[in-house]
Amino acid sequence: MTSAVERRLADAGLEVPTVPAPVAVYVPAVRTGSYVYTSGQLPLSAGELVATGKVGAEVTPQVAYDCARQSALNAIAAVKSVIGDLDIVVRVVKATVFVASTPDFTGQPGVANGASELFGVAFGDAGQHARSAVGVPVLPLDAPVEVELVVEVA
Incomplete structure (x- = not known):
């Protein structure tokens, strides 16, 4: 059965991917009590990074925004991997968005909106x-963005 969250994403032309395999020794997400904490999720799509490099140099803010959105989809996939049904998410509590950027780039909040807006689409x-x-200054695999998520579940 498809969750209401997945239907809202589908209406936006998106789908929850298979959770990407960890790139080191950790698990994608952990549930403790009423909370799920994700590990940092990179902008991987079909096993490949959407982009590499620093925002403000090799990566434009728009591409970084798209990377934040993909990372957010992967964070949702990590949550789903431990709870099964995304409809039991009560609330997205906290998102942390890391942006690998040049020292003069100050648009991190705009990049992070790629993730935040996606959480609004998915969870209302x-x-x-x-x-x-x-x-x-740098993220794993030279990714431009990484997203961590904390959600409360029923």
Whole structure:
């Protein structure tokens, strides 16, 4: 059975992918009590990074926004991998978006909107969340974006 969350994503032309395999020694997500914490999710699609490099240099803000959106889809997939039914998500509590960027790039919040807006599409009002958008010098595999997620579940 397809969840209401997955139907909303499908209406937007998106689907929850298979959770990407970890690139090191960790699990994609962990449930403890009423919360699911994801590991950082990269913008992987079909096993390949959507883009590589730094935002403000090799990667444009628009491509980085798209990477944040893909990373968010992967975070949703990680959540689904431990709870099965995305309709038991009560609320997206916190998203942390890391943006590998040049020292002069200050548009991290705009890049992070790629993830935040996707959570709104997927979860409606329950997708409104606290967020940090952090500029960093480098991310794993030279990815431009990484997204972590905390959700509350029923």
